[in-house]
Amino acid sequence: MPIVVQKYGGSSLAAAEMIRAVARRIAASASGGVQVVAVVSAMGDTTDELIDLAHEVSDKPAPRELDLLLSSGEIVSCTLMAMALRSIGTDAIALTGLQAGIRTDTLYGRARIHSIDAQRIRTELSAGKVVVVAGFQGITDELDVTTLGRGGSDTSAVALAAALDARRCEVYTDVEGIYTADPRIVPDARKLEEITYHEMLELAAYGAKMHPRSIELASVYGVPVYVASTFGDKPGTLIHGDSGSFPNRAPVFRSSGDLINGEAEMAEKNPENMENRVKVTGVAHDRNVSRITLRGVPDRPGVAAALFEPLSNVGISVDTIVQNTGANKATDLSFTVARGDLQEALERVRSVADSVGAAEVLSDDSLSKISIVGVGMLDAPGYASRMFRALAEARINIEMITTSEIRITCIVAEAQVEEAVVALHSAFGLDAV
Amino acid sequence: MPIVVQKYGGSSLAAAEMIRAVARRIAASASGGVQVVAVVSAMGDTTDELIDLAHEVSDKPAPRELDLLLSSGEIVSCTLMAMALRSIGTDAIALTGLQAGIRTDTLYGRARIHSIDAQRIRTELSAGKVVVVAGFQGITDELDVTTLGRGGSDTSAVALAAALDARRCEVYTDVEGIYTADPRIVPDARKLEEITYHEMLELAAYGAKMHPRSIELASVYGVPVYVASTFGDKPGTLIHGDSGSFPNRAPVFRSSGDLINGEAEMAEKNPENMENRVKVTGVAHDRNVSRITLRGVPDRPGVAAALFEPLSNVGISVDTIVQNTGANKATDLSFTVARGDLQEALERVRSVADSVGAAEVLSDDSLSKISIVGVGMLDAPGYASRMFRALAEARINIEMITTSEIRITCIVAEAQVEEAVVALHSAFGLDAV
Numbered sequence: 001m002p003i004v005v006q007k008y009g010g011s012s013l014a015a016a017e018m019i020r021a022v023a024r025r026i027a028a029s030a031s032g033g034v035q036v037v038a039v040v041s042a043m044g045d046t047t048d049e050l051i052d053l054a055h056e057v058s059d060k061p062a063p064r065e066l067d068l069l070l071s072s073g074e075i076v077s078c079t080l081m082a083m084a085l086r087s088i089g090t091d092a093i094a095l096t097g098l099q100a101g102i103r104t105d106t107l108y109g110r111a112r113i114h115s116i117d118a119q120r121i122r123t124e125l126s127a128g129k130v131v132v133v134a135g136f137q138g139i140t141d142e143l144d145v146t147t148l149g150r151g152g153s154d155t156s157a158v159a160l161a162a163a164l165d166a167r168r169c170e171v172y173t174d175v176e177g178i179y180t181a182d183p184r185i186v187p188d189a190r191k192l193e194e195i196t197y198h199e200m201l202e203l204a205a206y207g208a209k210m211h212p213r214s215i216e217l218a219s220v221y222g223v224p225v226y227v228a229s230t231f232g233d234k235p236g237t238l239i240h241g242d243s244g245s246f247p248n249r250a251p252v253f254r255s256s257g258d259l260i261n262g263e264a265e266m267a268e269k270n271p272e273n274m275e276n277r278v279k280v281t282g283v284a285h286d287r288n289v290s291r292i293t294l295r296g297v298p299d300r301p302g303v304a305a306a307l308f309e310p311l312s313n314v315g316i317s318v319d320t321i322v323q324n325t326g327a328n329k330a331t332d333l334s335f336t337v338a339r340g341d342l343q344e345a346l347e348r349v350r351s352v353a354d355s356v357g358a359a360e361v362l363s364d365d366s367l368s369k370i371s372i373v374g375v376g377m378l379d380a381p382g383y384a385s386r387m388f389r390a391l392a393e394a395r396i397n398i399e400m401i402t403t404s405e406i407r408i409t410c411i412v413a414e415a416q417v418e419e420a421v422v423a424l425h426s427a428f429g430l431d432a433v
Numbered sequence: 434m435p436i437v438v439q440k441y442g443g444s445s446l447a448a449a450e451m452i453r454a455v456a457r458r459i460a461a462s463a464s465g466g467v468q469v470v471a472v473v474s475a476m477g478d479t480t481d482e483l484i485d486l487a488h489e490v491s492d493k494p495a496p497r498e499l500d501l502l503l504s505s506g507e508i509v510s511c512t513l514m515a516m517a518l519r520s521i522g523t524d525a526i527a528l529t530g531l532q533a534g535i536r537t538d539t540l541y542g543r544a545r546i547h548s549i550d551a552q553r554i555r556t557e558l559s560a561g562k563v564v565v566v567a568g569f570q571g572i573t574d575e576l577d578v579t580t581l582g583r584g585g586s587d588t589s590a591v592a593l594a595a596a597l598d599a600r601r602c603e604v605y606t607d608v609e610g611i612y613t614a615d616p617r618i619v620p621d622a623r624k625l626e627e628i629t630y631h632e633m634l635e636l637a638a639y640g641a642k643m644h645p646r647s648i649e650l651a652s653v654y655g656v657p658v659y660v661a662s663t664f665g666d667k668p669g670t671l672i673h674g675d676s677g678s679f680p681n682r683a684p685v686f687r688s689s690g691d692l693i694n695g696e697a698e699m700a701e702k703n704p705e706n707m708e709n710r711v712k713v714t715g716v717a718h719d720r721n722v723s724r725i726t727l728r729g730v731p732d733r734p735g736v737a738a739a740l741f742e743p744l745s746n747v748g749i750s751v752d753t754i755v756q757n758t759g760a761n762k763a764t765d766l767s768f769t770v771a772r773g774d775l776q777e778a779l780e781r782v783r784s785v786a787d788s789v790g791a792a793e794v795l796s797d798d799s800l801s802k803i804s805i806v807g808v809g810m811l812d813a814p815g816y817a818s819r820m821f822r823a824l825a826e827a828r829i830n831i832e833m834i835t836t837s838e839i840r841i842t843c844i845v846a847e848a849q850v851e852e853a854v855v856a857l858h859s860a861f862g863l864d865a866v
Contacts, residue, residue, distance in 0.1 A: 016489035023490070050509070056449035057456075058516035065519075065527050069512035072505035076483070079502035080490045086498075087491035094498050098531075099576055143532055 003125065003166040004029065007039040007135065007157035011174040012230035013077050014044030022172075022230060023084035026130060030090055035125045037164065039135040039157040040081055042073025063108035067137075067147045071097065074134035074153070081132045092130040095120065097137035097145065102156065104138035104146045107315045111138055111146035112213075113155065116163035133160060154214035162221035169223050171210065172230040177237030178203065178210075180282040180430040185421045188431035194238045195281065202373040202407040203284045215239065280374040280383065280428040285417050289319070289367045290342040291400070292349055293334040296359025303356050307333070310348045316341045320369070320402045320409060330359070334400060336411065339365055367399060368417035371409040372424055384408050390427035396420050436558065436599040437462065440472040440568065440590035444607040445663035446510050447477030455605075455663060456517035459563060463523055468558045470597065472568040472590040473514055475506025496541035500570075500580045504530065507567035507586070514565045525563040528553065530570035530578065535589065537571035537579045540748045544571055544579035545646075546588065549596035566593065587647035595654035602656050604643065605663040610670030611636065611643075613715040613863040618854045621864035627671045628714060633658075635806040635840040636717045648672065713807040713816065713861040718850050722752070722800040723775040724833070725782055726767040729792025736789050740766070743781045749774045753802070753835045753842060763792070767833060769844065772798055800832060801850035804842040805857055817841050823860035829853050 006029065008022050030036045041047075050069050054061040061069075078094040085092035101117030124131045135153025138146050148155050154171060161169035178200065179189040195203070197219035201212055210227065218225045218239065228236025297303055304323075311318055321335040337345045342365055353361050372387055387408055391398060396419060400411035412420055425431060439462065441455050463469045474480075483502050487494040494502075511527040518525035534550030557564045568586025571579050581588050587604060594602035611633065612622040628636070630652035634645055643660065651658045651672065661669025730736055737756075744751055754768040770778045775798055786794050805820055820841055824831060829852060833844035845853055858864060 016486060019490050053449060053509070053513060054516055057452050057513045058520035060520070061516045062519055065512040065515045068527055068529070069509060069516075072508040075505040075508070076486070076502060079498040080486060082498045083487055083491035083494045083502075086495055087493070094501055096501070096578075145529075 001033065001035050003037060003161075003164045004034045004168060004170060005037045005039060005157050005161040005164065005166045006170045006172060007153055008041065008081075008230060009153065009171075009173045010041040010044055010046065010077075012172055013040060013042075013081075016080070019043075019077070019080050020084050020088075023081060023088060023090070025172075025230070026081075027085060027088055027090040030130050034167065036130045037121060037125070037160055037166070038081060038130060038132045039153055039160060040074060040077045040132060041135050041153040042070075043077050043080075046073040046076070064144060067108045067111075068145045070147050071134070071137040071145045074136050078132045078134040082130075085130055085132070090130055091128055092132055093124050094132045094134070095124075096134050097156070098139040098143070100131075100133045100160070102133075102138035102159070104140060104148070106140045106142075106144070106146065108146055110149040110315045111140075113138060113148070113159050116159055118160070118163045121160070121164065149211075149213075152211060152213075154211040155217060158214040158217045158221075158223055158225065161223045162217065166223065168226055169218065170226045170228065172228060174230065176229040176232070176234050177227050178239070178282075181421055181425045182285065185285075185418050186283070186425045186431075189282075189425065190430065192237050192281065193235070194240060197239060197241060198406060199281050199373055200239045202371060203282055210239075280372050280430065282373055283421055283424045283428070283430065284371045284373060285421050286369045287414055287417060288338050288340075289336050289369050289411065289414075290339045290363065290365040291334055291336050291367055291411065292342070292345060293332060293362040293364075294349065294353060294358040294360070295332050295362065296330045296357075297333050298330055298357045304333075306356050307349065307352050308335075310352060311337075311345055314344065314348065316345050316348075318345075320400060320411060322400045322402060336367070336369070336400075366414045367411050368414045368420075369409055369411055370417060370420045370424065371407050372428060373407045386427060387424060390423045391420060394419050394423040396423070434466065434468050436470060436594075436597045437467045437601060437603060438470045438472060438590050438594040438597065438599045439603045439605060440586055441474065441514075441663060442586070442604075442606045443474040443477055443479065443510075445605055446473060446475075446514075449513070452476075452510070452513050453517050453521075456514060456521060456523070458605075458663070459514075460518060460521055460523040463563050467600065468563075470554060470558070470564045470566060470593055470599070471514060472566045472586055472593060473507060473510045474568050474586040475503075476510050476513075479506040479509070497577060500541045500544075501578045503580050504567070504570040504578045507569050511565045511567040515563075518563055518565070523563055524561055525565055526557050527565045527567070528557070529567050530589070531572040531576070533564075533566045533593070535566075535571040535592070537573060537581070539573045539575075539577070539579065541579055543582040543748045544573075546571060546581070546592050549592055551593070551596045554593070554597065582644075582646075585644060585646075587644040588650060591647045591650045591654075591656055591658065594656045595650065599656065601659055602651065603659045603661065605661060607663065609662040609665070609667050610660050611672070611715070614854050614858045615718065618718075618851050619716070619858045619864075622715075622858065623863065625670045625714065626668070627673060630672060630674060631839060632714050632806055633672045635804060635837070636715055643672075713805050713863065715806055716854050716857045716861070716863065717804045717806060718854050719802045720847055720850060721771050721773075722769050722802045722844065722847075723772045723796065723798040724767055724769045724800055724844065725775070725778060726765060726795040726797075727782065727786060727791040727793070728765050728795065729763045729790075730766050731763055731790045737766075739789050740782065740785050741768075743785060744770075744778055747777065747781065749778050749781075751778075753833060753844060755833045755835060769800070769802070769833075799847045800844050801847045801853075802842055802844055803850060803853045803857065804840050805861060806840050819860060820857060823856045824853060827852050827856040829856070 013019050026038050047070055054066055082092040082094035103114045104111035121131050135156040136147050158169050177191045178195050179191050181189040183189040197215055201215045225239040319336040323331050323333045350361055396412050396416045398410045402409050446452050459471050480503055487499055515525040515527035536547045537544035554564050568589040569580050591602050610624045611628050612624055614622040616622040630648055634648045658672040659669055752769040756764050756766045783794055829845050829849045831843045835842045
């Protein structure tokens with residue numbers, strides 16, 4: 001029997017009656033000829049409450065203990081879900097990250113999954129049970145509990161889908177799918193029927209509802225991801241492989257015999273959709289941006305490595321990097337990190353700044369990122385200039401610019417990000433197809 | 434360096450500021466020339482709240498999932514305690530039951546410890562850390578999480594003290610020690626400086642603040658247990674080995690070199706204390722009593738086994754058992770179980786009642802148990818009759834009577850238990866020495 005992995009976010013599990021409602025949904029799936037593995041986040045705001053509690057006893061909670069603390073949130077939700085399933089006659093078992101065989105490195109707070117030993121899950125599925133797995137958590141070789149970082153339950157779900165060779169990974173949340181922009185800011189934002197991993201990767205990294213690591217993982221293992229609303233039956237968004245211009249992509253559909261309803265239709269429609277696709281798929285934004293600038297950096301080899309390796313070693317993701325060539329073989333180098341990482345990043349950077357001979361280290365923690373995303377933008381000229389003009393007409397100053405094959409990103413003041421989203425959504429005709 | 438195990442109950446950890454206060458206490462111990470292993474219960478009413486939550490999603494939560502759910506409470510408290518210790522400069526690490534190597538059987542909700550692999554704890558202690566262990570929980574051979582039953586953190590602490598060959602196990606709670614009766618009922622109740630395992634076992638089983646299994650375990654392994662208030666410096670009560678009439682007792686003090694302050698004094702005083710001891714040490718009571726009566730049971734071999742083995746198999750403790758010989762080779766047989774076990778016990782008993790030919794099964798769930806406890810009562814006549822007379826004068830009806838070497842117990846209506854405690858405390862001169 002094929003396996004489907006379903007992931008339910010914390011906002012879908014905020015109270016006992018919501019857990020019971022989700023249990024009914026899982027039970028319906030389980031009676032429909034598939035084996036279900038359900039991955040759950042912590043209930044509602046549990047994770048934030050636990051973090052607050054940690055800060056009540058310690059200014060700087062130890063990362064190992066913080067991870068163990070936070071892991072309790074998903075233990076509560078997975079056990080309650082298994083109980084709720086049994087109470088409506090669907091046999092179920094709750095498994096912690098350890099019991100589900102999710103092995104990670106030791107980078108507490110943002111651990112990466114090394115491998116999954118799915119033996120226990122397979123045994124329980126074979127016994128006819130729905131397996132409810134605590135998301136967001138794993139275990140090191142020393143049996144210490146780790147967490148995968150905020151939003152990491154998405155990663156748990158996709159990794160399990162890959163390890164179990166699941167038909168697809170379904171991510172249920174409090175929105176109906178992936179939109180062309182944040183619907184809370186742009187009322188005319190449209191829901192997408194489908195989106196490629198690479199497009200989603202750009203959107204996710206810039207504000208949409210899936211953790212980018214989970215999309216990367218889905219892309220590498222060719223796991224189709226279906227994002228939809230937990231409560232309601234409206235069709236969601238299918239995230240799948242490209243049929244176009246990206247090398248080394250993994251196959252999305254392993255065999256046509258494996259396809260289930262929506263996917264089979266989607267697979268047939270894909271070629272036509274790809275051809276007629278509008279160039280800009282959506283507008284994404286991220287308020288969680290801070291910038292560090294090194295002024296007067298000598299322009300010689302090894303400087304970037306000396307600067308970014310210490311950050312990488314402690315697991316800090318550096319996002320946008322911009323280096324401007326200056327006079328006298330010295331340059332200004334700016335990069336962005338998540339705000340929560342700013343202080344630690346600054347400490348590391350300052351200790352390197354002297355040794356590489358930088359003149360000055362500056363920082364700014366009130367920025368946002370706004371991006372337009374779409375396959376094929378580079379083949380069609382004028383998108384960047386249209387973006388810059390739209391921002392200029394809205395009197396929004398651009399602090400930094402970067403581009404990729406399928407994305408153009410501007411860093412702007414946080415105070416102006418909503419105006420920027422509205423302006424770009426309109427400028428690229430996303431309000432109506 | 435000698436090891437001390439300290440256990441802190443949930444009422445001592447009900448809020449962040451209490452956790453910080455306990456951390457200061459642990460830190461003071463750790464700086465006093467001992468290695469500290471701290472065993473913690475869940476914060477405040479967490480366990481009850483989690484049970485309520487389970488009942489919101491399921492009428493009959495699965496025992497395996499319920500145990501995993503409840504284990505999250507101690508994970509929260511042990512991680513917060515380790516954080517609080519580090520924040521005041523005392524290096525510490527939090528360990529789950531699994532990480533602490535506490536292996537149990539698979540009897541969910543009342544698992545028994547099979548063995549402890551203390552390697553990880555020893556490694557962390559050697560690294561100079563305070564080890565904070567999640568109480569109440571263990572792990573099966575299949576890596577499923579179990580709980581040891583309510584009050585099981587006491588058992589965790591004593592078992593760890595035994596496995597680590599600790600100097601002693603200190604149990605900190607919201608009362609200052611062991612009293613001659615419940616001080617909330619008898620204002621004149623006196624705190625005991627010391628009490629033997631066997632006396633404590635009787636008191637604990639009948640309402641005092643230590644889980645009886647933990648006292649049994651301490652007795653078998655000769656672990657001295659010191660019970661005192663978490664907040665305050667008044668001396669508590671030392672629970673230790675008998676110097677008198679019990680065979681096969683374990684040695685309390687392994688070597689005089691191992692003794693620390695209070696214990697050395699206590700050891701010297703013991704012989705004299707034992708001689709001059711009042712015969713009745715205290716009055717204990719337990720409101721959590723329900724009774725099952727089988728009427729008209731044929732008086733032949735194997736009936737008791739047929740009746741009690743099914744209860745034992747599902748882990749239900751049968752307490753007081755009374756069998757009255759009747760006419761026509763038929764007897765009435767009554768026994769008590771905890772109220773939470775009554776329904777399941779009734780189910781099991783009813784299915785056996787027919788096969789053993791019992792005429793009728795009755796039950797009563799509004800009883801209490803009251804006992805007087807003291808070494809040497811059997812050598813001095815008249816204690817039982819004084820007890821019965823005191824109860825009679827208070828117009829309290831006695832439903833059942835049992836006695837042991839050091840205890841006389843009456844089952845009375847729950848509504849009268851407080852009057853009974855007051856009456857007996859006064860009748861045996863416990864108000865003043």
